[in-house]
Amino acid sequence: MSLEQQIQKESERFQALFDRLSDAQWSDGALPEAQNYLITCKDHVRLAQENITEFNTAVEKEHKRLLDIKGHGVRHTWYKVRGKLEERLDEQEKTWLQEFEKCKEEEERLIVLQEEVRSAETYLHECQTAYDEYINTKRELDEILEDFFSGSTPSYPEEDVMEQDLKKQEEQLISLQNQHRLLTHVFQLLHKAHQAVMIARRALDDALNMNTFDLFSKSSFADIAVSSNLARARNASMQAQQFLNEAKRVSPNIPHIGQIFIRQDNLVFNIMFDNIWTDMSMRQTIHEALNRMCRADTFLLGILAGMKEQLERCEVDRDKKSKHVKCLATEHFIKRITIVQNIIKMPPPYSSEV
Template structure:
């Protein structure tokens, strides 16, 4: 059987192998990048574990100082009798605020760790799928090489340009691999930016909730309005931190993405709400929440703008 007859006889088999290889051409670069991504996430988790431990110790310390001061009836009475009640209340409010801030930092770090852990588990699932596909891809390539060797090894007078075409093919495959690796990274970055955008939308929603409760508080909503207001703001801070984390993850895939900068959400004092709650303090805090809403709006625009520009940029 000459070369032409061999080609015709194996045409269907050859076509099937090429289709398999073509559909899985992205896999080797994707799997390599996925392995690096998982390794990076594991490094972040290890570093985050240390941060959580340090923040937990800080929270424990602040809680003890806050509770010691809060429960010290003798010191409170002494401050009252010596005319230093106002200074005592300021100190008590300061201790409570520092404890709440420490608790929130620890909570946000744990939430960030939980998100990174979820990304790692998702990454491992993707890795299993890519590994299976790479096995199929390599098997098809090996079969194709055996087929080519069987047909083209030795002199092939009908195809004098065989060697040059093989060289061109190798160069094209190398360039394809480079472009595929970049496409995989850009796609992953786009996915993470989309997650960041959703987190900022949630953040904006929570801040609007806080504004609603704050208006209610101004008109006599009471302690329940204070609690709901603070809960909404706490959720907003958590969502903003999540958005920042997702953007930083996206930047690890595409450094061209700019950081959204930290979003500052108004913080109050639950103790202050009890000791100094009046319409003037409520209105002042309402103003702070409105300032936070404006900052969140700008951050939201930056994230959505980055996502849209990223999708439109030429590849």
Template structure:
């Protein structure tokens, strides 16, 4: 930890004599550095047994978090595979049912067999029966093969779920031990450790990594939220473009004699466009507040007229208003293109921010791991007792069950 420059400086503390005729005041130099070193060693020796116990138990469970993550992903893959297989199996059962019916109908058709016999075509009839029988047997084989795979997947899923449950308990235990270890380290290494400067240096490095990660996390959250706002704004502007397009169509109709109905459709769509783009502008403002690199965006002036224009209709006013509606449509299209471009750019920023956050997270984890390593080494140097239990044993459970038999593909006729 950071300590003041004067922490290790010596102070002169007077030792007074009771008799004035004795030698003058003597001085005893007491070093704060020596006191701090003695204090840290005392704390380390006091916590040595608890530290060894924690490290040993953590070593036994160190595999759990990683293995839990792998097994959880594997379980999800198994469940997706099973869901797909069940859909295919439904189809196979329908095929088998159909082939069974066709085969039985042909085999049991006495009248058709007798007719073939009378016409001398019994061999062709037998060949047809054999063909139906082969198709039926193939369907049965495919169905049974799929059912075996289904049973295999269900059994494997059950085993994996049990394994995940066990690993979850182990991971929770590991996290709890990790918290106890961090609490012990904070208690032992509270304050500067001048005898072990590498511990102070790594504490500073961890604090810097924490600050960097917090900043990266904040930037990532803001960029992702800005991306969501931009996505919603793009949808709103797209709707406004559609309303403007419909208003433009009604305006064109009005120019050619659409009358009052065209006027009302025109102004209704312009009103909807105004409301929708207003919502979009609010969303864009919020996004810009989170990420100032977004924008700027031009304001769209929605064409508007007095209600009396509907009743005082004439070709000249219709044509003039048509030009305003067309200009509104063009502006709205330009705004939509700008928002689409900014949305794609913001998606890139959000992705970069996420990657930076993940890098910062990894750096923080590495710094914390290095600090733990340094502190373990300090414990070893002071106590003379090795703290490392070596590489944790490999997880002896089935990490990756065998895949489905590739020689027996699922066939759907």
């Protein structure tokens, strides 16, 4: 069966799908607008509720002042002695009524805004329903078009060229998406490694401070604190090394950072034989570890900066390619639709019985 015969056979189904697609196409642009409008309406409701709370507080405050003036307290006596009680009562009552009216107006406005939210939700539901219909119909239409045009169509070489170009661009997009995911994963691993290195550096700084204290105090507490901070630094360095190893496994091109493992001496030995020599030996150990951590920190910052720049470029390329693929897919879809419509409009071939 030729392509033209196949299309003529499925013409009614195609036309029904095309009409459904045309009827629901408005939802493609209306849905995001409806979503944004609903968000705006809800923001207005939230602000109105905050205003009502603020106005209620002001109303209660002014009403309390009014009651204080009406009562027999200090304010009542003060204004009465000065002969301004009635005047002050009128002023305070006006102030209270003004705040009360503002609150009531905002409550009425809130009712209107809440109605707008309900209308916006209803409209959004309509848009979502129509959009779902649009997506499902387009998928069915894509399937029937793929049945028509899959493979080579010598009668329509332009469609073949567009199809091959679209497939090529889609493959490139998939490659960019995979590359972006890979770079993101590596960047996150390196970032975690850098955070662990920073923790190790802080722990080593604390260990060095306690070692300095130990040089002058000869306190076993200082030895314990040094050992504790070294253990914290060692654990952080091990975590950093694990993250680096994983990043290196995923992306072998990452430069080698070097050894960042931190050695820890025997705490019991240091306490039992605590003297200037053991303290100085520990100090040297801490300094060596700090130097390694500082080098690793600087090196990681450089790698992270380069990786971030590479990730941003990849993201730009991916987004650009994605837009290009969408445009090509739309053009290809329209091209196929046009071909099918032209074939359906063609008069049937003339035949005569002999």
